[in-house]
Amino acid sequence: MTNPGGEQSLQGPALALVTVALALATFMNVLDTTITNVAIPAIAGSLAVSPSQGTWVITAFVVATAITVPLTGWLAQRLGEVKLFIGCTAAFTLLSWSCGLASDFHTLLLLRILQGAVAGPMIPLSQSLLIKVFPADRRGMALAIWAMTTVVAPVLGPIFGGWLTDNYSWPWIFYINIPVGTFSVAVTWLMLRHRDTPVQHLPIDMVGLLLLITWVGTLQILLDNGNDMGWFGSPFIVHLAEIAIVCLVFFLIWEWYEPHSVIDFSLFRSRNFNIAVIAITLGFGTYFGGIVIFPLWLQTQMGYTATWAGIAAAPVGLLAIVFSPLVGKFLHRVDLRIFVTISFLVFSFCSFWLGRFSTQVTLMDLIEPRLLMGIGVATFFVPLTALSLSGLNPDRIASASGVANFLRTLGASFGTSLSVTLWDRRAYLHDVHLSENFTISNPVSNHFFDQLHAMGLSTLQVDALLASQVKKQAFMLATNDFFWLSGWLFLTLLALVWLARPPFAPKGATPPPAAE
Numbered sequence: 001m002t003n004p005g006g007e008q009s010l011q012g013p014a015l016a017l018v019t020v021a022l023a024l025a026t027f028m029n030v031l032d033t034t035i036t037n038v039a040i041p042a043i044a045g046s047l048a049v050s051p052s053q054g055t056w057v058i059t060a061f062v063v064a065t066a067i068t069v070p071l072t073g074w075l076a077q078r079l080g081e082v083k084l085f086i087g088c089t090a091a092f093t094l095l096s097w098s099c100g101l102a103s104d105f106h107t108l109l110l111l112r113i114l115q116g117a118v119a120g121p122m123i124p125l126s127q128s129l130l131i132k133v134f135p136a137d138r139r140g141m142a143l144a145i146w147a148m149t150t151v152v153a154p155v156l157g158p159i160f161g162g163w164l165t166d167n168y169s170w171p172w173i174f175y176i177n178i179p180v181g182t183f184s185v186a187v188t189w190l191m192l193r194h195r196d197t198p199v200q201h202l203p204i205d206m207v208g209l210l211l212l213i214t215w216v217g218t219l220q221i222l223l224d225n226g227n228d229m230g231w232f233g234s235p236f237i238v239h240l241a242e243i244a245i246v247c248l249v250f251f252l253i254w255e256w257y258e259p260h261s262v263i264d265f266s267l268f269r270s271r272n273f274n275i276a277v278i279a280i281t282l283g284f285g286t287y288f289g290g291i292v293i294f295p296l297w298l299q300t301q302m303g304y305t306a307t308w309a310g311i312a313a314a315p316v317g318l319l320a321i322v323f324s325p326l327v328g329k330f331l332h333r334v335d336l337r338i339f340v341t342i343s344f345l346v347f348s349f350c351s352f353w354l355g356r357f358s359t360q361v362t363l364m365d366l367i368e369p370r371l372l373m374g375i376g377v378a379t380f381f382v383p384l385t386a387l388s389l390s391g392l393n394p395d396r397i398a399s400a401s402g403v404a405n406f407l408r409t410l411g412a413s414f415g416t417s418l419s420v421t422l423w424d425r426r427a428y429l430h431d432v433h434l435s436e437n438f439t440i441s442n443p444v445s446n447h448f449f450d451q452l453h454a455m456g457l458s459t460l461q462v463d464a465l466l467a468s469q470v471k472k473q474a475f476m477l478a479t480n481d482f483f484w485l486s487g488w489l490f491l492t493l494l495a496l497v498w499l500a501r502p503p504f505a506p507k508g509a510t511p512p513p514a515a516e
Contacts, residue, residue: 064116093181285415
C-alpha cells in the first residue's frame with residue numbers, strides 16, 4: 001500500500017514503532033515550551049538573576065523556535081526530511097543535557113536559543129513523516145496521533161516541571177529529554193534512513209532570513225517588556241516598534257519577489273490554507289493564553305501550589321486523548337468545518353463558564369470546564385491541520401506545515417504576552433474601582449472597619465487585610481474578563497471557518513467511502 005506521495009507505507013509493528021518514536025520527539029519538543037514555567041524561580045535563584053530575567057529562558061526558546069520553523073521546507077529540500085529530523089532531534093537532546101549542566105545564566109540563555117533553533121523543524125517534520133509512513137486511508141489517524149502529543153505536552157509540562165524542581169532540582173527538567181531523544185533518534189534512523197526525500201541544492205534567502213529574525217525578535221522583546229516599561233511611553237519600546245514594523249514591511253515585500261523565499265507565499269493563494277492558519281494562529285494564541293493565566297491566577301491569588309495548579313489544568317488533556325483518534329478516524333468522512341465548529345463552540349462555552357467563577361471556587365469547579373474543554377482541543381488541531389493541507393501536493397506538505405506551525409508558535413508567544421498584559425491591566429483597573437468604595441463616607445465600609453477593629457486588629461493590619469482582599473477580587477474579575485473575551489473571540493473564529501470551501505481531501509488521495 002502506498003501513501004499520497006507514492007512511497008510504500010509501513011505496516012504493523014514497524015508502523016507502530018516509528019509512530020511512537022516520532023510522537024515522543026514531538027512530545028519532548030512541545031513539553032519544553034511549558035515545563036520551564038514553574039521552574040523559573042528556582043533557575044533565577046540558582047543562577048543569581050531576577051525572576052523577570054529568568055523568564056528570558058522561555059522567551060529565547062520560543063522566539064528561536066518560531067524563527068526556524070518556516071525554514072523547514074528549505075532545509076528539508078537541502079538535507080532530506082529524515083536526515084534533518086534526526087539531526088535536529090539529536091542536537092535537541094544534546095543541548096538539553098548541556099542546559100542542565102549550565103553554570104551561569106548567560107550560558108543557559110545561549111543554549112536555550114540554540115535548542116529553540118533546532119526545535120523549530122522538528123514538529124512540522126514529525127507531522128510530514130507521520131503522514132508519509134501511514135497509508136492514504138489512515139492519514140487522518142496520523143494527524144490525530146500527532147495532534148495528541150502537541151495537546152497533552154503543554155498540560156503535563158507544569159506538573160512535571162513542578163514535581164522535578166520540588167523533588168530533585170531544576171536541571172532535571174532538561175535531563176528527562178535525554179532518554180526520549182535518544183530513543184527517537186535511534187528508531188528513526190533504523191526505520192527511515194532509506195526512505196529520505198530527494199535533495200535539491202537551493203540557495204538560501206539570507207536577506208529574508210535576517211529580516212525575519214529582526215522583526216520577530218524585536219516584536220517579542222517589545223511584548224515581553226512593554227507592560228513593565230509603560231509601553232509607548234518608553235523610548236526603548238517605541239524604537240523596538242519602529243524596527244519591527246519597518247523590518248516586517250520590507251520582509252513581506254522582499255519575500256513576495258524572492259524566488260527562493262524563506263516563506264513560500266504561494267501557499268497563501270489557497271483560500272483554505274489562509275482560513276486554517278488564521279484560525280489556528282488566533283485560536284491557539286487565545287487558548288495558550290488561557291493555559292498560562294489559569295495556573296498563574298491559581299498560584300498567585302488563590303494559594304495553589306505549582307503541583308495543584310497543574311492538577312487543576314491537566315484534565316483538559318483527558319478527553320483530548322480519547323476523542324482525537326475518533327476525530328482522525330472520521331476526518332475525511334465528515335465536513336471539517338463541522339468538527340471545527342464543535343471545537344469553537346466548546347471553547348466558547350467553557351470560556352464563558354470559567355468567566356463566571358468567584359473566589360469561592362473549589363478544585364472540582366475548576367476541573368469540570370477544563371475536562372470538557374478537551375473535546376474542543378480534539379476537534380481543533382486535527383481538522384484545522386487537515387484543512388490547511390487540503391489540496392496541496394505531497395511535496396509541499398513540509399513547507400505548508402512549517403508555515404502553519406510558525407504562525408501557530410507566534411500566536412502562542414504573542415498571545416501569551418498580550419493575555420498577561422491584558423490580565424494585569426484589567427486587575428489594576430478593578431483594583432482602583434474597588435478601592436474607591438472603601439471611604440469614610442461609605443457606611444458599609446465604616447461598618448466593616450469597625451468590625452475588624454473590634455476583633456483587635458490595628459489600623460495597619462486592617463489596611464493590609466483590605467488591600468489583600470481587594471487585590472484578590474481584582475484579579476478574579478480580571479480573570480473573568482479574559483475568559484469572557486476569549487469566548488467571544490472563539491465565536492468569531494467559528495464564523496470565519498465556514499468561509500472555507502470543500503473538497504477537503506488531500507490532493508492525490510482517494511477519499512474513503514462515506515460513512516453509513
